[in-house]
Amino acid sequence: MDGSHRLSRKDAHHFAKEVTIDHGRLIAEEDSYNKFNNDSVSSRLIYLYSFGSKTWDCKLITHYYRAFPPSVSEQLDLAEADSVLNSWGLSRN
Structure with a gap:
């Protein structure tokens, strides 16, 4: 395997579904x-x-390494969440 299909640390990706x-x-x-x-x-x-x-309940959580507080959470409406996701090159569909 040449590693070309692996996620880099910078790739946005679908992480989980529950x-x-x-x-x-x-x-x-x-x-x-x-x-x-x-x-x-x-x-x-x-x-x-x-x-x-x-x-819909949408939330953007930003994690800051070695910072206090270590994360900030922000409520978004569906359009705002879709806009963020689209800016990452992804979509829900």
């Missing part, structure tokens, strides 16, 4: 995306969709 099911019913779905901005800052964008209320 689905919540209760008695066979889909309750919520969460998708997380990560991006390493540089050696001291990284970001995680989280989308949480609630099927019951049909609402």
Whole structure:
């Protein structure tokens, strides 16, 4: 393997998906995306969709290495979250 398909530290990528099911019913779905901005800052964008209320909860968490506080969290609306994700070269679709 030549390593050409490996993620570099700077690549934005879909990090995780978590689905919540209760008695066979889909309750919520969460998708997380990560991006390493540089050696001291990284970001995680989280989308949480609630099927019951049909609402989105979006959050951008910025991690600062060797800083206090080590992270800052910011609530975003869906359009703002999509704009951030698109700026990373990704989309939810």
